[in-house]
Amino acid sequence: MVCPPVLQLQLRRSARSMSLWQNLDVVQASGLLTQLLQKEIIMQEAMFELVTSEASYYKSLEVLEAHFLRNPVLINSLSQSDMHFLFSNIEEVMKASERFLMDLEHRMEKSILISDVCDIVFFHAVEHFNVFIKYVINQVYQEKNYRRLLEGNQAFRDAMAALENHPCVRGLSFTSFLILPFQRITRLKMLVQNILKKAEENSEREANAIKAHQQLEQIVKECNEGVRKMSRTEELISIEKTLEFKSKSVPIISHSRWLLKKGEVQLMAGPKSTRTMRSRKLYQPVYLFLFNNLLLVTKPSS
Structure with a gap:
């Protein structure tokens, strides 16, 4: 019909x-x-x-x-x-x-x-x-x-x-x-x-x-x-x-790259003998960006 x-x-x-x-x-x-x-x-x-x-x-x-x-x-x-x-x-x-x-x-x-x-x-x-x-x-x-x-x-x-x-x-x-x-x-x-x-x-x-x-x-x-x-x-x-200092040899932006995790950690510095003292001066804050094919370690700009 x-x-x-x-x-x-x-x-x-x-x-x-x-x-x-x-x-x-x-x-x-x-x-x-x-x-x-x-x-x-x-x-x-x-x-x-x-x-x-x-x-x-x-x-x-x-x-x-x-x-x-x-x-x-x-x-x-x-x-x-x-x-x-x-x-x-x-x-x-x-x-x-x-x-x-x-x-x-x-x-x-x-x-x-x-x-x-x-x-x-x-x-x-x-x-x-x-x-x-x-x-x-x-x-x-x-x-x-x-x-x-x-x-x-x-x-x-x-x-x-x-x-x-x-x-x-x-x-x-x-x-x-x-x-x-x-x-x-x-x-x-x-x-x-x-x-x-x-x-x-x-x-x-x-x-x-x-x-x-x-x-x-x-x-x-x-x-x-x-x-x-x-x-x-x-x-x-x-x-x-x-980022203030960008590496030209390793560009951040890439079609094959993506972020997995990011966050701040404390980096221990100074002689090994003094690390147990837990002095604040022995620790430096760093910020990590973990990508699928790159680990980027950064620190706060002064």
Whole structure:
């Protein structure tokens, strides 16, 4: 049965109210509910949830774009570099999400009885979802620059307060919108996993769900690894800034280096015969930085 065009419009505008596939007027009028086995109805619900949740997610992205990213007052309060740090490649993420949603909608246009969605998930995860990795990795800078702007930019702070009080954001903060892409990838993985559990063994649906789940798992893994590397680099930069004498032969900042532990210890000095006297003069404070491939011994500057 062909899905009427009005349903696609509903998917984007009213996804929150469309909780169940079997409650759709077109489904109830089709007679499918009396023809399908209960396990197939459950599968339809699982696939429909993926589609409607994607529509709801995209609707939230549109709020981020139209209400925040395109707001002239906010734009005028920020430099071009601050805009880039704050919003990163969110426009690329939106384009990828829109393409994905359109393909899901086209699948439902073909028939209200959904054949599959995981094949679409797999294709887009391979071809287009790499933009999510870049966005999530840059979130380290997003959060840092957002805090910096709130503290030091009065115009930005005032503009943001007004935007967050607008009814269209439904009481959500700006940062709640910024973290949507990573939340969506992890949520999508769970939705695919739910479909996989309900798929018939050795079926095409099961095979597609397995491939989609594995690909999404890889994306989440790369996101987490990228964030971890970025945080490590940020920590190395912070440490290097505290050092007065830097060794050019052994640079602190390296992609293959990360901090394991740091802390102050007391270094014993002076003749061995006097070390048992516990004189304060015999002990010098030193600060150790233990990296995975380097031990750095420092002392407070005089």
